[in-house]
Amino acid sequence: MSDLSEAGQEFDSDVVIVGAGPAGLMLANLLGGYGRTVTVLEARDDLIDFPRGVGLDDESFRTIQAVGLVDTVRPHTNPHHIMRLVNGAGKVILVNDPKTDEFGWERKHGFIQPEVDRALYEGLARFDGVRVLFGHEVDDVVEDADAVTAIARTTGGEVRIRARYLVGCEGGKSPTRKRLGTTFEGESPATRWLVVDVNNDPLGTPNVFLGADPKRPYVSIGLPHAVRRWEFMLRDGETEEQVTDPAFVDALLRDHVPDPSSLDFIRRRVFTHHGRVAGSFRKGRQMIAGDAAHLMPVWMGQGWNSGVRDATNLAWKLATVLRGQAADTLLDTYTAERKEHAQAMVDLSLTFGKFIKITNPIVAAGRDAASTVLNLFPGVKSYFADMRFKPMPRYTRGVLADPNTIASGVAAPTLTRRLVPVRSANTDVSPVGVQFIQPRVMSADAVDARLDDVIGPWWSVIVWGNSPEDVLPERSLAQLRELGARLVAIVPETQRPWLECAAGPDVLVLGDHTGRVKTWFDDRPTPMVFLRPDRFVAGACLAQDGPATLDAILRAMSFRQAASTSTPTPVETPAAAKLARA
The missing domain is CATH 3.50.50.60 (FAD/NAD(P)-binding domain)
Incomplete structure (x- = not known):
């Protein structure tokens, strides 16, 4: 090799x-x-x-x-793995049941x-x-x-x-x-947990239950292939030898299954969160x-x-x-791009853990009461149900172009330009630095296909309602060719036949038959999107700002002119194979 x-x-x-x-x-x-x-x-x-x-x-x-x-x-x-937080009495105090699929798949598995x-x-x-x-x-x-x-x-x-x-x-x-x-900074809480995995799930209930029980917090998870996982928080002084003893484990499980002694155990193991x-x-x-x-x-x-x-x-x-x-x-x-989000996920996980593993009965009762009250407010309830508390990756430094100033290597999270299209948009949240949606689209060779399967694995420039070749100058098109970027035009499905005839052979024309792409662009005053191979938006702008935005992106990635222009060969997926045969 x-x-x-x-x-x-x-x-x-x-x-x-x-x-x-x-x-x-x-x-x-x-x-x-x-x-x-x-x-x-x-x-x-x-x-x-x-x-x-x-x-x-x-x-x-x-x-x-x-x-x-x-x-x-x-x-x-x-x-669609649902999580329910239950108190010591088994009452549900919080449900996490997100139904969004903006990236093309169920939110949780x-x-x-x-x-x-x-x-x-x-x-x-x-x-x-x-x-x-x-x-x-x-x-x-x-x-x-x-x-x-x-x-x-x-x-x-x-x-x-x-x-x-x-x-x-x-x-x-x-x-x-x-x-x-x-450095490797952070926390290693002293709290230890016993994880118990068994075959032939003796409960058979799907999804996840987080037991915020002050007597002993626990987790019960239904998994594929009829595997059941339990996790139990251990008390100070309980040794690993003690808690992995079958008799001890059976005692922990008696509140969960009728006959713990008959379970088909995969493992019993102690671990500490870091x-x-x-x-x-x-x-x-x-x-x-x-x-x-x-x-x-x-x-x-x-x-x-x-x-x-x-x-x-x-x-x-x-x-x-x-x-x-x-x-x-x-x-x-x-x-620059990954560390900040990794830290945010660590902080959220530690905070959530502290909420669950409360062992003081009075504090736990206050938590449960507060949760009951908050669940009365639809906005608060949906905040947890839809998992909006989870920080989505947003890059503010890296391979980006700021949508307001077109500065290279940075991107503000909000749109602040005073142009009428920006001020009249439905949101001032910038799409730069976050993942682009993955709706289903139509093309001459694809029917109801996921966007990523159609546009390929490398860079793309996506324009709503027009051909990139008609709104970008030749200099920018030459840069995109050197980058190996795919030129993509998305229009309502009703207009796809027209643009397929009007656009050049190098432009991939896609039809938005579900209306989800139109909604995305309607909410944002950025009808031109420069999409990275990892599906994050490097730049998003009005058509006239396209050349300057592309220049800023190329500077941010230290792009070298006249490099190899061959694009990566797409991995052969069932969807890609079907498109190739069409």
């Missing part, structure tokens, strides 16, 4: 990934889809085979879609992590340039001006892998993070992702998802630098 660099130096891979957990496996799939060579080094002899994470969100499912593994992952999920991780691993077989080496424990890394060399210990001796970049995805004790010399975020995710040619970069308390189910967000953000940037399209200063935007 050797690849010669432009300087004539031999590399074993473009990227070495240390750790075959979810972040590492997803990053390898994304890089493989972008045509890069990857070596994954895993110290274990196989993937971890016991349940860990249990929550998968819509953002992660969009990335699973991007790597073409929906059909292999979907059977291991429970879509229960899942079996070992099965999904294995689907990610087996998906790597599609890429000739990607390999996973088990039983390879990285002892050291040597970095020079041109490369990084991972030195791994195996049963057969020492192995050296030379690559352009290394990404450490080896968990919370990450040696890569320690080599970076960065909430920490690294000070930087990159130094030189080495980066960190997933638990190596941040440890998430379990309450919001964001550990697995946060690692996937890291991979989604980092993969296209590595691919861009490796293709020679940008200076490697582009990789500095990885920390």
